[in-house]
Amino acid sequence: MSPRRAPPVLRFETFETPFGPFSVAVDAAGAVVATSFGGKARLSAKLPNATWINDPAATVGARRQLEEYFRGNRREFSLPVAAAGTDFQHRVWSELCKIPHGRTASYGEIATALGSPGASRAVGRANATNPVCVIVPCHRVIGADGSLTGFAYGEALKRSLLRLEGALD
Numbered sequence: 001m002s003p004r005r006a007p008p009v010l011r012f013e014t015f016e017t018p019f020g021p022f023s024v025a026v027d028a029a030g031a032v033v034a035t036s037f038g039g040k041a042r043l044s045a046k047l048p049n050a051t052w053i054n055d056p057a058a059t060v061g062a063r064r065q066l067e068e069y070f071r072g073n074r075r076e077f078s079l080p081v082a083a084a085g086t087d088f089q090h091r092v093w094s095e096l097c098k099i100p101h102g103r104t105a106s107y108g109e110i111a112t113a114l115g116s117p118g119a120s121r122a123v124g125r126a127n128a129t130n131p132v133c134v135i136v137p138c139h140r141v142i143g144a145d146g147s148l149t150g151f152a153y154g155e156a157l158k159r160s161l162l163r164l165e166g167a168l169d
Contacts, residue, residue, distance in 0.1 A: 007049045007050055007051050008027060008033075008047070008049075008050045008051070009028065009050070009051045009053065010025045010026065010027060010033060010034070010047065010050045010051070010052055010053070011025065011026050011053050011054075011055035011058035011059060012024065012025040012026075012034075012040065012043060012052055012053070012054060012055070012059065013054065013055065013056040013058075013059040013063060014039050014040060014043075015056075015063055015067070017066070017067070017070040018070055018071075019037065019070065019157060019160060019161070020037060020038070021037070021038055021039050022035070022036070022037055022038075022066065022070075022134075023035065023036045023037075023038065023039060023040060023042065023043040024043075024059050024062045024063060024066060025043055025047070025050075025052075025059075026058055026059055026062060027082055029080070029082070030058065030061070030080065031079075031080035031081060031082035032062050032079050032080065032081050032082070032083075032132055032135060033047065033081075033082050033083060033084070033131065033132070034046045034047055034083070034131045034132060035066075035131070035132050035133050035134055035135060036133065037133070037153045037157065038153075040052060040054075046131045047084070047131070061079065062079055062135075065077050065078070065079060066134065066135075069134065070164070072164055075101035075102075075165075076101065077135045079135060081132055081135060081136065083130070083131045083132045083136070084131065085126075085129065085131070088122065088126060089126040089129060089130075091114055092110060092114065092123050092126035092127060093126070093130055093132075093136045095110050095113050095114060096110070096127065096130070096136050096137055096138055096140065096141065097136055097137065098113075099137060099140040099141070101165050101166075102165045102166040102167050103140065103167060104140050104141070104142045104162065104167050105140060105141060105142070106120075106141070106142055106143060106144045107120040107121075107123045107124050107127070107141060107143070107144070107150075108120040108123075108144050110123045110127075110141060111123045120144075123141075124141075124150055127141050127150065128150060128152065133152070133153070134161070138151070139151055139157075139158045139161045139162065140162070140165075140167070148162070
């Protein structure tokens with residue numbers, strides 16, 4: 001029998017953005033493990049077994065970069081990310097990070113880039129489970145027909161983020 005692991009202790013902060021409250025959580029090493037629009041309840045739903053400590057000092061670097069992004073002053077993030085997921089999810093999330101600021105890609109394009117052109121639905125599932133929204137830009141993935149589909153926080157917010165980045169008029 002393997003020893004039982006203690007739930008992770010995560011430090012988080014919720015702060016205001018032009019798009020409403022945004023939450024960010026980091027692990028003991030300071031790597032971002034989760035982000036969410038909304039407060040702690042929405043954030044903690046991503047990692048329900050964690051112990052949560054409100055600690056703005058632990059998230060100051062992530063908050064600074066996110067605030068710069070939300071003001072339109074940052075195009076890329078230089079933060080350590082330690083999101084939990086399967087190998088396939090990590091491959092998809094890595095591919096999402098290659099979509100340039102101000103651009104979009106379809107689920108099929110991501111699947112093709114991964115060498116699995118028939119896997120657009122699997123890409124969609126991995127995109128939907130991205131625990132680190134904005135930093136891992138799942139909002140930049142659109143339907144093959146250009147529709148703004150599949151964003152956990154709604155089409156209006158997805159449209160607003162893409163407008164902020166200059167991907168939409």
